[in-house]
Amino acid sequence: MLYCENCQVLSRDGKTCPVCGGKKLRPVRPDDPVLLITVGEEESARISAAFQDAAIPCFAQAQGAGSVLSILGGQPRSTARRVFVPFGEVEHAREVLIGIGALKEGASAKPPEPEREEQPMSRGRRAAARIFFAVVFLAVIWIVVYFCDILAGYLKSLFH
Numbered sequence: 001m002l003y004c005e006n007c008q009v010l011s012r013d014g015k016t017c018p019v020c021g022g023k024k025l026r027p028v029r030p031d032d033p034v035l036l037i038t039v040g041e042e043e044s045a046r047i048s049a050a051f052q053d054a055a056i057p058c059f060a061q062a063q064g065a066g067s068v069l070s071i072l073g074g075q076p077r078s079t080a081r082r083v084f085v086p087f088g089e090v091e092h093a094r095e096v097l098i099g100i101g102a103l104k105e106g107a108s109a110k111p112p113e114p115e116r117e118e119q120p121m122s123r124g125r126r127a128a129a130r131i132f133f134a135v136v137f138l139a140v141i142w143i144v145v146y147f148c149d150i151l152a153g154y155l156k157s158l159f160h
């Protein structure tokens, strides 16, 4: 397992950091803090308490501005907390999360994928719809003009 020291996350592909894309990775050490889960403020308090009971050192960090989500244009989610635990405690922490119902059995302890933002997608869809209607509109005009030509030719033939 390789680890990005800057972002405190594990590399999934073993080559680059999933957050910063950096290649300055090193093998993870048991005491390295890793991003376990991103949760709401209340959930993070509940998780921290459960970890304290289980003697797992952890810390929660506010999902601040400048994080990867913000750069991607997401809503500022000031209430989101990123919960870190030492790498050596990840499996134990996962069991605790499952125990308190914060994580479903069999789910990965890895942080969720950054959410795909609704805004650019719906904007893209709106643009596609606009192009579609423009094409339909042109096609209708073309059909009308075409049939007018035929009609005009027919009418002309009647009078000659």
Ligand SMILES: [Zn+2]
Residues within 6 Å of the ligand: 004, 005, 006, 007, 008, 017, 018, 019, 020, 021, 022
């Ligand atoms: Zn990184």
